[in-house]
Amino acid sequence: GAVVSQHPSRVICKSGTSVKIECRSLDFQATTMFWYRQFPKQSLMLMATSNEGSKATYEQGVEKDKFLINHASLTLSTLTVTSAHPEDSSFYICSARDPSQTNYGYTFGSGTRLTVV
Amino acid sequence: QQQVKQSPQSLIVQKGGISIINCAYENTAFDYFPWYQQFPGKGPALLIAIRPDVSEKKEGRFTISFNKSAKQFSLHIMDSQPGDSATYFCAASWRNQGGKLIFGQGTELSVKP
Numbered sequence: 200g201a202v203v204s205q206h207p208s209r210v211i212c213k214s215g216t217s218v219k220i221e222c223r224s225l226d227f228q229a230t231t232m233f234w235y236r237q238f239p240k241q242s243l244m245l246m247a248t249s250n251e252g253s254k255a256t257y258e259q260g261v262e263k264d265k266f267l268i269n270h271a272s273l274t275l276s277t278l279t280v281t282s283a284h285p286e287d288s289s290f291y292i293c294s295a296r297d298p299s300q301t302n303y304g305y306t307f308g309s310g311t312r313l314t315v316v
Numbered sequence: 317q318q319q320v321k322q323s324p325q326s327l328i329v330q331k332g333g334i335s336i337i338n339c340a341y342e343n344t345a346f347d348y349f350p351w352y353q354q355f356p357g358k359g360p361a362l363l364i365a366i367r368p369d370v371s372e373k374k375e376g377r378f379t380i381s382f383n384k385s386a387k388q389f390s391l392h393i394m395d396s397q398p399g400d401s402a403t404y405f406c407a408a409s410w411r412n413q414g415g416k417l418i419f420g421q422g423t424e425l426s427v428k429p
Binding site: 203205231233240241242243244245248290292294296305306307308309310312 | 350352357358359360361362405415416417418419420421422424
């Protein structure tokens with residue numbers, strides 16, 4: 200089945216630094232990937248839709264200059280949290296859909312726990 | 317109108333019992349309704365999904381019941397097991413929005429042995 204690999208699984212960074220999170224589709228090509236953010240005991244909130252070869256589409260209220268998304272190939276999307284602050288600490292999850300599947304089956308990565316100290 | 321409302325927030329069920337989680341939506345354009353299971357520290361995993369042209373779908377111990385007129389759908393977990401203890405999310409999406417998923421608030425299920 201479709202596999203989405205996300206790295207790193209955990210990262211701790213100092214306030215003011217930037218952190219890059221990678222999301223790869225391992226056995227399929229994904230023209231579209233999605234980035235979610237999840238706070239403890241809360242639901243997944245869509246941050247942005249990443250489109251290969253074009254600019255990402257951000258949800259209302261998400262700072263595009265703070266959360267930089269690059270989808271340079273059909274198998275890789277990256278999320279860079281710039282000038283991270285403690286309030287950016289969260290669980291970030293990507294997902295992608297295998298277009299060869301007849302349903303909408305979205306596969307999620309295993310998530311990245313970001314802690315900003 | 318894009319919200320998906322999920323209840324209950326938490327659920328405790330005895331081993332062997334039936335777990336039932338409910339979701340309601342407003343947007344009639346939704347055409348795909350999946351349920352996800354999430355364990356702590358992990359990404360969500362697709363459990364089962366349904367389209368609005370069927371009223372029920374069963375896969376093993378998991379069943380989705382779908383009521384199009386009421387704009388509601390539910391997940392039933394038969395013979396619940398301690399290993400089913402996780403957080404469950406319903407979701408909805410529609411083609412014209414590029415397939416992005418709108419998630420419910422989540423239900424934390426605890427199955428007691």
